[in-house]
Amino acid sequence: MGLIEQYVSCYPFSRNKMDEPQAVSLKELTEVLCCSERNTKLVLRKMQERGWIAWQPGKGRGHKSQIIFYKKLIDLLQQQAIEWIEQGQLNRAIKLLDNPSLTGRTADDLRRFLTEQFGLHTEHAHPYPQDVIRIPFGRELSALDPLQASVTTEAHFSRQIFDSLVRFNLKTCHFEPHIAHSWICSPDQKQWTFYLRKGVRFHHGRELTAVDVLFTFHRIQAESSPCAWYFENLIGMEKNGRYAVTLTFSKPMGFLMHLLSSLHAAILPSDIGFQQNHMSGTGPFKLVQKSEDSLILERFEGYFREQALIDRIAVYRTDIKSDHVSFYPADHGGSYYGEETSHHYFSRLSGCRYLAFNFNKSGAQLDFYFRQAFRIICDRSKLIQELKGDREEPADSFFRKTSRKSSVTSLPLAKAGSLLEKSGYHGEMMQLFCFDQKGSIEDAEWLRRRAETVGLNLKIHPFAMTQFFDRGIDRSADLLLCGEIFEEDLELGFVSLLRDKTVFLRRFLNQDQRKVLDHLANRLMLCTDWAVRRKVIDETEDYIRRNLFILFNYHAGSASTFSKELAGIEMNAYGWADFSKLWIRPPDVSVFPIHV
Incomplete structure (x- = not known):
């Protein structure tokens, strides 16, 4: 506890x-400061030296001491908060709100003051003014390892x-050079050579070479890797000099460009690999700080492509909501505001929210009648109608266009009761897991109430995003509410859904079911014709749906709020703006249409 926090604790005596x-x-x-009398006296002496209080010890038994407070609490808090913000410690100021002694109007005034610190700001405590975007976010961010990226927000950061070797262009649906400036493949698509740009540097200063590409691909190949399937047909990998890499496969790999454009295949430095607190990539921003409460990125001046125009992105874990800048992807459960000073964006996210049954655990969920009953209980249209929020439209597929072709019907709950009787369910408690986000918990509670009316008992277990990879969930859950949001490359997103070891769909299927999906995924990757690939996708979804x-529950959206001074806003598939494209337009500059 710092001196300012100790002043807050003592302040009620004013x-x-x-x-x-x-x-x-x-x-x-001593009781409010939770320390010894000796330390309490030291604290009081420090406060006196700063001119915050005057302290007069009581003389004689029964005579109380006297304390005079000179600093109004809100003034002192704001002054201290400004100092911390200038030092890049806004998260420390936010923690002041957790002090139980801070109540009433003072707490409200401090929250209002801190809210104003989010959004766009220019910091002057640097050699030159820096443009900074401070973003409030409602949960702790989990690992940012590109190989493990399975949560949309973490994937965005x-x-x-x-960076990856190549990039997928959503507008043209073509692959574009990135770290690799060119590539060639053999006529049978079994051998590929990628030529690397010279002068691409990692954030810690070293130049990227073929050694780093081989290191990254060996890491992907590892048995523990969730993406080992990327290279399961790889039979040779070698570097051709400093700036070229050749990959040789046992089968045609027309799908390789999809795989190498993915975040999972982002190139890591061979000398340090991935370190949670010392990440080094080649992207437009470099990591300055990551903790449970904050993530700070700074513009990388050595970036090999067009440099970012925002100097720093600072994300802080807090329940504070800002009218000036906020991102609320589907996994956050937020809402946005109506200020005239802000732009509002609503993104229709790819993928959908769904409920998964655990086929690796004994229980009623293994019975087809039980799953049929739950389909009736989990009435998509009613769920959307009653809970609203970011729940946009019923899903019958991971793809919106396919869902819109389906006829989603509602059946009476009595039918669910009849199916439960056939299933052999005898009233045992079923364990329903969900993320500890507002929207997920609302869905779970809604399902629990519906199930209760037909005698199906559900116990809800919310878990944090940081527990996403916890295999204890796989052993304990009977059912799980989750979702999948695809990246810009929808085909890659769908294949990853089937093959990635971290995805709950795959984690909850048994070995025989996985083999069928593996076969379908491999067929999809071998297809060279889009129409044929589309048929394989439909066949795969039909297999999942039929059994x-x-x-499938619903397709969701995400809301974002930006100050009108912020320009260059390009929303990505995850419901976030690409930070590298953002820039600040001075408030006194008007925008006029151009007539040609």
Whole structure:
């Protein structure tokens, strides 16, 4: 506890009267400061030296001491908060709100003051003014390892730090050079050579070479890797000099460009690999700080492509909502505001929310009648109608266009009761897991109430995003509410859904079911014709839907708020703006249409 926090704890003894002596015992102060009498005296002496208080010890038994408060609490808090913000420690100022002694109007005033610190700001405590975007976010960010990126928000931030060999252009649906400036493949698509740009540097200063590409690909190949399937047909990998890499496969790999454009294949430095607190990529932003409460990225001046125009992105874990800048992807459960000073964006996210049944655990969920009953209980249209929020439209597929072709019907709950009787379910408690985000918990509670009406008992277990990779969930859950948001390359997103070891759909299927999906995924990757690939995707979804491996629930959206001074806003598939494209337009500059 710092001195300012200790002042907050003592402040109730002021009785909101400045410059007037108040009676208080040393024992009372010791209790609120949670320290010894000796340390309490040291704290009081420091406060006196700063001119915050005057302290007069009581003389004789029964005589209380006297304390005078000179600093109004909100003024002192704001002054201290400004100092911390200038030092890049806004998260420390936010923690002041957690002090139980801070209540009433003072707490409200401090929250209002801190809210104003989010959004766009220019910091002057540097050799030159820096443009900074401070973003409030409602949960702790999990690991940003590109190979493990399975949560949309983490994947977005990882994209700012790391780069892949090639990039997928959503507008043209073509692959474009990035770290690799060119590539060639054999007529049978079994051998590929990639030529690397010279002068591409990692954030720690070293030039990227073929050795780093081979290191990254060996890491992907590892048995523990969730993406080992990327290279399961790889039979040779070698560097051709400093700036070229050749890959040789046992089968045609027309799908390789999709795989190498993914975040999972982002190139890491061979000398340090991935280190959670010392990440080094080649992306437009470099990591400055990552903790449970904050993530700070700075513009990388050595970036090999067009440099970012925002100097720093600072994300802080807090329940504070800002009218000036906020991102609320589907996994956050936020809402946006109506200020005239802000732009509002609503993105229709790819993929969908769904409910998965665990086929690796004994229980009623293995029975097809039970899953049919749950399909009726989990009425997509009613769920959307009653809960609203970011729930846009019923899903019958991971793809919106396919869902819109389907006829989603509602059946009476009595039918679910009849199916439960056939299933052999006897009233046992079923374990329903969900993310500890507002929207997911709302869905779970809605399902629990619906299930209860037909005698199906559900116990809800919310878990944090940081527990995403916890295999204990796989052993404990009977059912799980989750979702999948595809990146810009939808085909890659769908194949990853089937093959990636971290995805709950795959984690909850048994070995035989996985083999079928592996076969379908491999067929899809070998197809060279889009129409044929589309048929394989439809066949795969029909297999999942027909067997009720999961229940498609709904397609969601995400809301974002930006100050009108912010320009260059390009929303990505994850419901976030690409930070590297953002720039600040001075508030006094008007925008006029151009007539040709």
